[in-house]
Amino acid sequence: MRAPVDPTELSAADLARRTSLRRHKAFATGLLLVAAVLWLVLRAQEEGGPAWVGYARAAAEAGMVGGLADWFAVTALFRHPLGVPVPHTAIIPRRKDALGTSLGEFVGANFLAEDVVRGKLRRAEVTRRLGRWLRRPEGAARVTEELARVVRAGAGLLRDEQVVGVLERAALRRLGTTSVAPALGRLLDRVVDDGAHHGLVDLAAERTHDWLVANRESLLDLMTAQAPAWSPRWLDERVSERLYAELVRIAAGVRDDPAHDARGAIDRFLAQLARDLQQDAATVARVDGQVRALAEHPAVHRSFAQVVESGRTTLLELVDDPDSELRRRITDELAALGARLEDDAPLRAKVDARVEDLVGYVVSTYRDEILTLITDTVAAWDARSTARKVELQVGRDLQYIRVNGTVVGALAGLVIHGVADLLG
Incomplete structure (x- = not known):
């Protein structure tokens, strides 16, 4: 039997997907049971009954067969149907590492190819969009706020005596x-x-x-x-x-x-x-x-921490005050930079070229490391977790295959029975 899923392992989004998956599974299974019940009822009434009973029985029988076949096919992707180790079932758990490698190769060929990335950047007009966003007051203010957060985080490290000690030794040793x-x-x-x-x-x-x-x-x-x-x-x-x-x-x-x-x-x-x-x-x-x-003078060593603390306090005062001269200047300069990036075509072309070169270098140099992240992550998953993750993502849509199998099977059975009647 399949081990129960620990809800603590699932995110809120996964829990919602699991609920939806269960609902669609119940619907597909219910439709299959309806076809099976109809087949049993109609089979008993077919002998001596009206002609339409034969057609209905054939449709129910074919729908039941189609639904069972598609249930087997969908289930075989993620586990052994009914726990029976039928060959070529539980495909995803068995082929997990190969799927991870194939996924990495697919991403590498279609998303991390240097020419693909360069073309995408060129069409996206990143610099123009960035300039248009920066020149707006809210855009420049947003960047200034994010820079202030980074500075706050860095300044927070200067409270640590060990960090200050490392800076002190590095600075004074270099000076000496x-x-x-x-x-x-x-x-x-x-x-x-x-x-x-x-x-x-x-x-x-x-x-x-x-x-x-x-x-x-x-x-x-x-x-x-x-x-x-x-x-x-x-x-x-x-x-x-x-x-x-x-x-x-x-x-x-x-x-x-x-x-x-x-x-x-x-x-x-x-x-x-x-x-x-x-x-x-x-x-x-x-x-x-x-x-x-x-x-090397002891007084200099004693004063270093005081200088760092004073600088940290002054810096925090400047970045914490939204109306400080420093933040206003940074915001104004960012807005001016945005205007230049949007209006100055030669500058924009130069920046676009540098961005393309930088991203192209990263992609070409670290492409294998990025793809290794995908394959290693998939390889680190156990087989059951991998099947569960994939099923939560696509399982709901796969249930429509079961529904379609039942419905299309019923229609096919109806047509076949009708042709058989016509041929005598």
Whole structure:
């Protein structure tokens, strides 16, 4: 006997399919029983009865035979009819692995062929549709929300001390083993060439001048105190005032004159430092040594987790607020990208080509692995589960074969009996 099905193994959809299958099975079986009962009743009344009884009996008999034959054929797909191991029955359980292989080959030939996938993508106009969807406010907002969820999930990992520890070791170890001086030199060289440091020099000159003005008395007392003991007091004060005034004048000149010699000296110093960081072995070794010492300092290790937590908190605040500047900017940029993808034909063609190449590479490279997923999944199913899964999917439609067998058989029996009567 067939083992009962555990309802906990079935999904809600499978349970609904099972109910429908049972209902259709009952209908097909009931129709077969009706044909059998009619055959028994009419057979007993055929002798001496009216002519139509013979026709009805022949139709019932042929319908019963057709229904039984189709019941046997449908049942033989999934199990041995009545539990009897008739040859060439229980086809799906016996041929499960071969069916899985055939299914994989069918999918590979008809769905995962590179030319088929490329043609489908080309006809689908994926980039145009994506652009049309993105340029709508709700589309761009939806993508922004999904990105925010991804960021939230990633930020949640940063609560784990082990994850933070791995990041700390990876970052600081790389910082301690990589020579950073040449990179710093190239960066500084670029900054000097672009004049990006001039704003910082302006700020430093302004603050220096303001500090000198604000601390006049303290500086005069300090300079006077440094004078030799043998010099007169009045001379010390005059010299200090003169020196202080010169310092203020120089600071004001540097602040106000973009072409001041001091500024040029700073530019030359930074340019030379940039070259030394890239070319001078002693400078490179000294800077890298300081970086390694910094990476190994316990205070840096203690501060890493705090920096990660602060960054995580700031990031979450930005992505959790639907009205944050970050989310608005991302949404606007996505909408602008969507408009370009829909309106800019050359860009769209370029993106379509890249998508086709990417998908084509994935299909051609990993096609066998994808097909192995199908065959291995089917191979992992036991025979009874495989038959049950297939029967739940197609069994309801197969019951119509039984119904048709009974009905068509009855009509065929009626025709055959009529022909026999005509031929005497």
